Amino acid sequence: MREIIAAFVTQFLVKGQFAVLLYFLAVNGWYLVLLVSSLLELRRHMLLIADESRHLLLSSTLSPTISILAPAYNEEATIETDGSKDRTVQVLIEKFDLVPVKTIYERNIQTKLVRSLYRSSTYPGLVVVDKENGGKADALNVGLSFARGELVCAMDADTLIEADGLQRMVRPFLYSTDVVATGGTIRVVNGSLVKHGRVQKTAVPSHLLAGIQVVEYLRAFLFGRLGWNRLGGNIIISGAFGLFQREAVLQAGGYLHDTVGEDMELVVRLKRLSYERGGPGKIAFVPDPVAWTEVPETTKVLGRQRDRWHRGLADVLWRHRRMLFNPRYGVTGLFVYPYYAFVELLAPVIEAVGLVSLVLGLALGVVDWNFAGLFYLTAYGLGTALTAFTLILEDLSFHRYNTFRDRALLFWWALLENMGYRQLTVYWRVRGLWRFLRGRKEWGTMERKGFRPVTAPS
Amino acid sequence: MVSERLLNIIMLIEVALLALAVSLFFLHGVWLHLTARRMDRLSKTGRESLARLVMRGIVNVEDIEVLKNLPPDVQNITVLEISRSLSGAGKERLRFVAQQVGVVDRARALCQHRRWTHRLRGARILSGLDIPDPLVLKLLADRHPAVRAQAAEWAAAQPSVEVISAMLELLADPATQARFAVQNALLRMGNVIAGPLSTFLETHSDRAAGAGLRVAESVAEPRFLTSALRLSHAENIGVREAAAKLLGAIAGAEAAARLVEMLADSDSHVRAAAASALGRMHYWQAGSQLAERLRDPRWRVRREAGLALRAIGAPGTLLLRRALKGDDRFAADMAQQVLDLPEAAAG
Numbered sequence: 001m002r003e004i005i006a007a008f009v010t011q012f013l014v015k016g017q018f019a020v021l022l023y024f025l026a027v028n029g030w031y032l033v034l035l036v037s038s039l040l041e042l043r044r045h046m047l048l049i050a051d052e053s054r055h056l057l058l059s060s061t062l063s064p065t066i067s068i069l070a071p072a073y074n075e076e077a078t079i080e081t082d083g084s085k086d087r088t089v090q091v092l093i094e095k096f097d098l099v100p101v102k103t104i105y106e107r108n109i110q111t112k113l114v115r116s117l118y119r120s121s122t123y124p125g126l127v128v129v130d131k132e133n134g135g136k137a138d139a140l141n142v143g144l145s146f147a148r149g150e151l152v153c154a155m156d157a158d159t160l161i162e163a164d165g166l167q168r169m170v171r172p173f174l175y176s177t178d179v180v181a182t183g184g185t186i187r188v189v190n191g192s193l194v195k196h197g198r199v200q201k202t203a204v205p206s207h208l209l210a211g212i213q214v215v216e217y218l219r220a221f222l223f224g225r226l227g228w229n230r231l232g233g234n235i236i237i238s239g240a241f242g243l244f245q246r247e248a249v250l251q252a253g254g255y256l257h258d259t260v261g262e263d264m265e266l267v268v269r270l271k272r273l274s275y276e277r278g279g280p281g282k283i284a285f286v287p288d289p290v291a292w293t294e295v296p297e298t299t300k301v302l303g304r305q306r307d308r309w310h311r312g313l314a315d316v317l318w319r320h321r322r323m324l325f326n327p328r329y330g331v332t333g334l335f336v337y338p339y340y341a342f343v344e345l346l347a348p349v350i351e352a353v354g355l356v357s358l359v360l361g362l363a364l365g366v367v368d369w370n371f372a373g374l375f376y377l378t379a380y381g382l383g384t385a386l387t388a389f390t391l392i393l394e395d396l397s398f399h400r401y402n403t404f405r406d407r408a409l410l411f412w413w414a415l416l417e418n419m420g421y422r423q424l425t426v427y428w429r430v431r432g433l434w435r436f437l438r439g440r441k442e443w444g445t446m447e448r449k450g451f452r453p454v455t456a457p458s
Numbered sequence: 459m460v461s462e463r464l465l466n467i468i469m470l471i472e473v474a475l476l477a478l479a480v481s482l483f484f485l486h487g488v489w490l491h492l493t494a495r496r497m498d499r500l501s502k503t504g505r506e507s508l509a510r511l512v513m514r515g516i517v518n519v520e521d522i523e524v525l526k527n528l529p530p531d532v533q534n535i536t537v538l539e540i541s542r543s544l545s546g547a548g549k550e551r552l553r554f555v556a557q558q559v560g561v562v563d564r565a566r567a568l569c570q571h572r573r574w575t576h577r578l579r580g581a582r583i584l585s586g587l588d589i590p591d592p593l594v595l596k597l598l599a600d601r602h603p604a605v606r607a608q609a610a611e612w613a614a615a616q617p618s619v620e621v622i623s624a625m626l627e628l629l630a631d632p633a634t635q636a637r638f639a640v641q642n643a644l645l646r647m648g649n650v651i652a653g654p655l656s657t658f659l660e661t662h663s664d665r666a667a668g669a670g671l672r673v674a675e676s677v678a679e680p681r682f683l684t685s686a687l688r689l690s691h692a693e694n695i696g697v698r699e700a701a702a703k704l705l706g707a708i709a710g711a712e713a714a715a716r717l718v719e720m721l722a723d724s725d726s727h728v729r730a731a732a733a734s735a736l737g738r739m740h741y742w743q744a745g746s747q748l749a750e751r752l753r754d755p756r757w758r759v760r761r762e763a764g765l766a767l768r769a770i771g772a773p774g775t776l777l778l779r780r781a782l783k784g785d786d787r788f789a790a791d792m793a794q795q796v797l798d799l800p801e802a803a804a805g
Contacts, residue, residue, distance in 0.1 A: 051579070104795045174639070175604070375465060377472075381468070381473065402487075
């Protein structure tokens with residue numbers, strides 16, 4: 001039996017190894033293109049925003065109005081650190097001095113029952129809708145119905161948007177009538193000093209999982225999404241921080257309930273409808289508005305999150321599969337969608353196959369340790385170099401991490417990412433894909449720690 | 459099997475790339491640190507000299523010399539940061555200092571540069587200083603939308619006939635991506651734009667007219683009435699909607715009569731805007747027509763009609779109560795919701 005497996009693995013390694021390596025190089029080669037694209041885009045953007053005065057936006061009666069939608073479920077730790085469960089509304093009532101109100105709203109989209117409505121006496125702009133739990137998409141749809149702004153900002157309740165984040169996000173809408181949605185950068189708040197709902201001092205977390213996620217987020221936003229801006233447009237806007245034309249979202253039917261990737265699904269649908277019906281369809285990523293979010297610090301929660309993200313990605317791509325290589329959908333159908341299908345979705349499968357074969361090869365003595373090590377380092381080396389270049393991009397543009405400690409930590413996490421962490425994410429993503437194929441659609445629970453005033457190292 | 463030699467070559471390239479990236483990352487950090495320290499020191503000196511020159515109003519040659527000796531970037535930064543909090547005589551003195559130091563000449567040269575990023579920078583400096591330079595006026599017709607938008611921002615502080623007419627032409631430019639900047643600048647110019655804008659509205663009826671109407675609504679001069687009435691018949695829905703809003707802002711019997719007609723417009727956005735405008739005017743004579751709109755098939759029209767009825771006072775409240783007992787359940791539902799609203803939320 002052992003001989004048969006060994007023969008099979010040998011054959012596979014001989015024939016498949018080259019393909020796996022080629023795949024790695026091709027993917028990283030494409031990342032290189034994205035990196036160059038984002039470098040050019042970032043340079044253009046930095047020149048565009050240098051010395052700009054955004055105060056005019058605030059004072060103008062012509063500025064588009066924005067409603068912020070923040071679905072909250074089991075978020076009492078974020079709002080106030082009392083640690084109890086399912087008291088979100090009670091905590092809100094106490095914290096923001098809410099009083100029950102009545103208002104007129106259109107039930108544009110079918111949603112779960114709205115129980116009551118409150119307005120804050122302290123902050124009159126704050127309206128809280130208490131409704132039956134129907135998931136995030138359902139809550140956002142209720143928010144869309146209550147919202148009055150021309151634009152709606154969908155965010156997570158545990159996200160901290162920087163003071164001028166919305167002013168920065170709104171710019172593409174002012175410069176082009178073709179823009180339907182914009183997304184900003186999400187950064188990791190773990191390890192930073194938070195006071196009064198604002199990040200006072202940024203710092204790279206010393207916690208392994210949180211630290212590696214800082215590097216991951218920088219790479220995803222600074223060269224992933226920014227690069228696509230120039231190469232044909234994005235199809236992802238983070239659910240934690242996105243700005244949409246309210247009317248366009250309502251016309252598209254709002255957020256879908258039966259998917260775990262409701263944020264990406266909406267963006268892809270808006271893009272798709274713009275090709276099918278005409279109308280605005282540009283999805284712009286703006287790098288300078290920043291929202292800070294808490295990332296998981298345990299493998300259990302992180303695994304659930306990555307599993308869910310990958311199920312969401314698979315679900316969205318499956319729902320809109322007719323776009324694949326369809327010239328009717330322009331660049332999105334011919335380039336962007338295939339990239340997400342063949343690189344983002346299938347990469348963990350290829351990577352898993354490569355890793356498993358390598359381990360089997362070692363176990364069966366088909367591959368020697370030196371060769372395995374060399375193969376492993378070659379496959380992940382370019383990715384590490386690209387991540388290091390992303391750190392330079394951050395440094396050239398926004399340089400939020402200024403101290404030597406932060407730089408050293410960032411580089412350290414970039415190196416460590418491929419030594420176990422990445423393989424774990426491969427496992428979680430493959431599991432997500434498997435679960436998608438089996439039809440699982442639950443969210444899983446995110447454990448909130450809340451933004452405690454953590455003292456950042458000096 | 460992939461040959462070890464090939465793997466070694468790839469590996470070497472990757473290591474070289476990684477080493478390059480790491481060196482750049484840390485060297486850039488050192489450079490940033492040193493630059494920040496230098497800039498802090500120079501900016502402090504520049505700010506102190508500039509504050510003495512601008513606040514005290516005494517032309518001190520030594521301070522001018524100190525500013526002249528600063529690097530151009532530091533000069534620009536110090537001048538622009540103080541310009542935001544100055545107006546009147548203080549700004550006049552700042553302009554003088556900027557001229558003496560060479561900031562203005564440099565900005566003018568930048569405005570003529572072939573690269574749009576330089577022209578944008580030049581326009582930003584001259585806008586910050588509110589310098590009435592014809593070079594920026596030319597930039598209103600620049601190829602790049604960001605430069606045009608910046609020139610429009612500059613124009614807000616230069617409300618001459620020539621500038622206003624150039625700005626209005628930008629409203630008519632279908633390709634402009636700087637429409638917001640233009641509209642906003644026109645608005646900031648104040649009532650001085652009323653005459654030229656009125657003439658503009660008389661001669662346009664396309665999307666540009668819609669953009670003009672939105673500016674006119676904020677100025678709300680009676681002289682826009684004729685154009686608003688004409689444009690309320692335009693083919694473009696957005697233009698008709700904007701005309702309804704302008705009519706509501708101007709008010710008067712003629713405007714009200716046309717708004718009542720517009721309650722029967724084929725588009726729901728226009729009907730809703732007309733209902734809202736009548737409520738804004740507290741035009742109680744339109745009560746029965748507004749009550750009729752409570753039966754409108756579109757929710758937004760029913761909502762605006764309900765709120766307008768509430769806004770016109772007792773007659774409107776009476777009509778809302780009647781709708782409660784009517785045969786149309788949508789009208790009754792909306793009437794109920796409006797009547798349930800607390801006093802502060804009505805209208």
